[in-house]
Amino acid sequence: MSDPETGGCVSCGMPMRSDADHALGDRSKDFCAHCSNGDGTMMRYEEVLTRMAEFLQTAQGLDEQVAHDAAKDMLAKMPAWQQR
Amino acid sequence: MSAHSSGTREIGKQRTRRRILAKATRLCARNGFSRTRTLEVARAARVSHGSVFVHFRSRDELLSAVVSEMTREITDALHAQVASGASLTHTLAAHLECLAEREQSIRWLLLEIPLLPRGVHAPWLAFQSATSFHIGQAAERDMAAGSIEEMPLHLLFNTWIGLVNHYVINRELFAPNKSALRVHGPVLLEHFSNLISAPASMARRRKGTA
Numbered sequence: 197m198s199d200p201e202t203g204g205c206v207s208c209g210m211p212m213r214s215d216a217d218h219a220l221g222d223r224s225k226d227f228c229a230h231c232s233n234g235d236g237t238m239m240r241y242e243e244v245l246t247r248m249a250e251f252l253q254t255a256q257g258l259d260e261q262v263a264h265d266a267a268k269d270m271l272a273k274m275p276a277w278q279q280r
Numbered sequence: 281m282s283a284h285s286s287g288t289r290e291i292g293k294q295r296t297r298r299r300i301l302a303k304a305t306r307l308c309a310r311n312g313f314s315r316t317r318t319l320e321v322a323r324a325a326r327v328s329h330g331s332v333f334v335h336f337r338s339r340d341e342l343l344s345a346v347v348s349e350m351t352r353e354i355t356d357a358l359h360a361q362v363a364s365g366a367s368l369t370h371t372l373a374a375h376l377e378c379l380a381e382r383e384q385s386i387r388w389l390l391l392e393i394p395l396l397p398r399g400v401h402a403p404w405l406a407f408q409s410a411t412s413f414h415i416g417q418a419a420e421r422d423m424a425a426g427s428i429e430e431m432p433l434h435l436l437f438n439t440w441i442g443l444v445n446h447y448v449i450n451r452e453l454f455a456p457n458k459s460a461l462r463v464h465g466p467v468l469l470e471h472f473s474n475l476i477s478a479p480a481s482m483a484r485r486r487k488g489t490a
Contacts, residue, residue: 203356209406210413211359248409255412257434269402270409273348 206276207231207244227276241277297335300325305346309385313343313400314392344399350385351407354378362414368428369473371418372440375411376469379444380461387448412437428476436476443468 204211205228212218212228219225219232227238230247239247248267252258258266271277303324307316318339322329336342361374379386389396393404412433419436422428447460447468455463 204352210410211356213359251413252405252409253434255416255433255437256408257432257438266402266405269398270406273402273406 204228205231205274207238207271207274208248209270209274238276241271241280244277245271293335296325296327296331300327300332300335300342301345301349304342305350305385308343308346308388309382312388312392313346313396316343318342340397340399343396344403347389347400347407348403350382351403351410354382355407355410357381358411358414362418365421366418368415368418368422368476369469371415372469372472375415376444376461376465379448380459380465383448383451383459383461387451390445390449408441411441415440426478429478431476439475440472443472 207227210228215221220236231239249263252263304321318332322332357378362371416433451460454460
């Protein structure tokens with residue numbers, strides 16, 4: 197299972213094609229391994245936001261505030277967080 | 281209303297939405313995002329102007345959907361091409377291939393993104409994020425294996441993307457009326473790989489200290 201519109205993680209949007217892409221390697225999970233806690237539950241919004249902002253800084257060198265705002269904009273489009 | 285007619289109507293609605301999106305994508309690739317008007321999209325899709333707004337609340341939302349769809353296709357293709365354990369060179373080659381297939385649209389986005397509505401920025405950044413994720417994963421593996429230099433991931437990514445984007449933006453200087461990435465991609469990849477490969481840079485350092 198995954199986001200029916202995009203086929204990606206409902207939390208961060210990452211494409212999920214192989215078992216390993218899904219949380220706990222379980223295809224019934226609609227979120228990815230990166231958005232999963234160790235027990236297979238989905239991370240809280242604040243954790244995903246922080247991790248995504250940190251990732252944007254590490255991977256692209258974005259300014260801290262820009263990275264935070266960009267991560268917030270991106271998550272706002274994700275099915276898991278649209279109601280926030 | 282029967283469930284059947286409701287289902288048929290929904291399928292028709294989805295089909296119309298896809299047609300509008302496909303025509304908008306084509307027009308954006310041809311004329312640029314900032315010059316694409318909803319009236320033109322409606323004409324191309326053979327729907328009324330109002331129908332466009334039944335499926336997309338505003339022009340901004342339509343443009344955002346075009347960018348989301350296009351960048352998602354590239355991300356999916358990159359994800360599919362980059363098997364687990366792929367080297368950085370293989371990942372970058374896959375990146376070039378994915379971009380080359382949609383080079384014209386990417387070029388417009390690079391030129392126009394600061395002028396486009398904020399709603400378009402999120403899918404564009406998400407795309408850059410996904411690209412940097414795949415490149416970063418491959419780079420970390422190669423760094424751990426000692427086949428490329430240790431360096432901050434963002435500098436590696438920005439150096440690569442800066443090189444590629446420069447050729448895409450200035451395509452008319454490097455490959456008039458052709459795909460800059462099809463013409464120059466292999467050389468760019470070879471050059472970048474040489475720059476970051478560990479043995480070559482170590483050799484350069486040794487030469488410098490000799």
